[in-house]
Amino acid sequence: MRTTQAIDSVARSVYLAMVDLPDAGITELAARLREAEETVRQGLEELSALLLVVPGDTATGWRPVDLELGLAAMLARQQAELARHRLQVEDSRLEVTRLLTEHGRAGRDSAPGVEWLAGADTVWRRVAELAEGCEQEWLTVGPTERLATAASGGVPPVEEILRRRGTAARTIVLESVRNDPDAMDRLRGSGDGIGSIRTLPSLPAWMILCDRTHAVVPVVGVQSVAGAMVCCVESVTEAFAALFARLWKEALPLAEARPRTRGSLSLQEQHVLRLWAQGLTDAAAARRMDVSLRTVRRLSEKLTDRFGAQSRFQLGALAIAQGGILVEDTV
Incomplete structure (x- = not known):
């Protein structure tokens, strides 16, 4: 259905x-x-x-x-339905986090090819182990600070391990990193590797792929990594590799300036409109884009004024009618 x-x-x-x-x-x-x-x-x-x-x-x-009225009605129905699904996903994510915290590494052998990790230190120790054994390629998707920097406990940063081993690496990070001078300095400090870093305004998943044989999917709490799943099932790692390839094709090289698209809309504005149209709340959109809730609400006020909308539903309808986003963006 x-x-x-x-x-x-x-x-x-x-x-x-x-x-x-x-x-x-x-x-x-x-x-x-x-x-x-x-x-x-x-x-x-x-x-x-x-x-x-x-x-x-x-x-x-x-x-x-009238097109505007019809789209507003359609978006209202879609957003109500999607909001229910978003709540179910959030409940599932919180339940996974709880199970990871309670059971820790005890669940590592619960399923062939699947390993469950609890706690940031445990996650980064395992990630460092994988990096030490990575021979071909290391692929990363996610916020730079949370996925590229190791937790405390004497674990060396993953990027340091990869650099020492000469392992090829590609990384997709959030567009918001361009607004963080410290993060940009650290990324530029990677030297020639900056060409292997691209950005997207929002990310559907956070993950690490080691030689396309191991996929690490962090379970992220409010402020830090709470645990992770490590999977070496071929069908799963192939799916994550395909997702990475699609995202890499869409992403903008970090060395390139951010273009403005769809008329006067920035990439960030276009993406937040798309996320709203898909039923995400302001809080959920902020998490997906890794920006503050205040930033999302400021974008809401700015876009509402620009389109002359009276409500969020009307904003979505006008954005579609005027070509700011596509109807396909709402699903």
Whole structure:
């Protein structure tokens, strides 16, 4: 069952054709779109479910609603549904953190190829062990300070181990690192390695891949790493490697200046609009982008004024209507 509703390409074409030809019937719309009449009817059913058409006295029996109002209704329904799922994900994350804290390394043998670690020191000792044995490539996704710097306890920083061993490394960090002079100085201090660092405004997951044979997925608390899962199951590590490849392709090299995209929107503004459209709260968006809640709320005020919106739902609808984000960004 679909948990969210997004307008597909056929339904979108039907909607736009109805706007252009308000008196057209299904046969005429089908001819205009070069689609079967049954396909047009299915498109109308989808538009009805999305509240983008309502019963009317036209030849099709349906009348397209104002785009802004229709998108606002669609986004409201999507955000309510997604908010419920976000709460379920947060509850699951907190439960994993609790189990890691309670059971520690006792769960290491609970499943073949899966190792559970509890506590930051334990995580970084294991990560350092993997770095010492890494022979081909070290891939990292996540906030620089939390994933690249070892905890206390005499464990050398991972980047120091990799540099000593001459191991190739690539890293994707959050775009917000560009606003942190100390972090930028540390990254620039990596010398020629800066070309292997890229940034994204938000990250779907934090992870480390060692030789694409071991995946480390940190469980992050409010302020620090609470534990981690280490997995060497091939199907899992291949999936994380594919995710890294996609993110790397989308990411911006750290050495390049941040471009402004979609008209006057910055990458940060575009991404926070996308996260809101996907149902994330301000707090959840702040965690995903690793910025303060105050920063997200400041962006909200700025974007609301810029688009002339009266509500968050209207802001999302106007952003889509004006090309700030795409309909596909809402799922």
